[in-house]
Amino acid sequence: MTVVTPTVGARLRSARFWLVLGGVAVAGAVAVAVIGSGGGTGGRPLGPANAAPAGAKAVVEVLRDEGIDVSVTTTLDATSTAVSGDPERTSLLVDDADGFLTDGQWDDLGRLDADVVLLSPGQSALDALAPGVTALGPSAGGVAAPRCDVPSLARLDRVDVTGSAFAIDGSDAAGCLPTDAGLGLVEYADTTSSVTVVGATRALTNGSIADEDNAAFALSVLGRSPSLVWYLPSAADVPEGGGTLATLTPSWVTPSLVLLFLAGVAAMVWRGRRLGPLVVERLPVTVRASETTEGRARLYERSGQRLHALDQLRIGTLSRLSRATGLAAGASVDEVVSRVSSLLAADPAGVRSVLVDAHPADDRDLVALSDALLDLERAVHRATTPP
Structure with missing residues (x-):
């Protein structure tokens, strides 16, 4: 070839x-x-620059049309600077979806003396800024009325509550937007500032803002101050030596x-x-074919595969015996043994031992069995060839 x-x-x-x-x-x-x-x-859910259905760009544009100055920050230092200039006229929205902030950083945010809005916060954020509120997990969704004493929500009738649910445990907070899973909004208020926990986040998205009273809900929650700082924590907020592979991965x-x-x-x-x-x-x-055969034989010899080498010889012998005795190409071993033993008037057990059962214990047995196969094939050839 x-x-x-x-x-x-x-x-x-x-x-x-x-x-x-x-x-x-x-x-x-x-x-x-x-x-x-x-x-x-841009591409994150509820991102203020994300124009996709899951983004919140529409809310930002509506707030700006209402005269509210919306600025976006991605680090804690920049957020503190933006809020500390005039905390009484500034609201702070925090969306830590990736969990970058530590407990100490949440405490720092609580000391800014500004109205704070938390979007689907984790328990560490709740413990720092909204004690007594417990995160319950995802909300099944649907539409609900506020059903609370928060004045800014009194005129709302139907709000999409899909998102996260929360529970109030012995606190003076107002719970709004009840669902089968818990509350879609919780609000703390005192004489200086307020903390609003928003779980009904779908109402703020581009895909749902035009439905029900979602637009009025977004303006009521986010439009209470002349300025809104939209804080998206990033990997830059992770303390040196802190964070995990999940939090540091884009x-x-x-x-x-x-x-x-x-x-x-x-x-x-x-x-x-x-x-x-x-x-x-x-x-x-x-x-050449002979070189290939010799190479395989050396491999069998080197690995001690005597039985495997003998089986290759037996397969060829059985095929040739089947053709020589007139059997079909798919004849079984038992059929070949029966036909050969009757043709040679030989013991079937001896013929089967040569063709199948005998195992070579060493190289001498391998050579002897190979010769026996050759002798058996020659005897069948003589018996089937006319004189």
């Missing part, structure tokens, strides 16, 4: 599918990165990995359905 090495063009043609798949995966990862990063504000990494995984699964399903056409490997030399 004469073969030659594959050319560069042949290799590129054979790898065409994987090159296309890799290009699609890279393009998808880049798209996810661009959409998901957005400077830390938000676009996980969807990118999921996309690559799905592309790999699709490739495996597509390519695993069939073996594909046989491909002749091109080599620069001519390999």
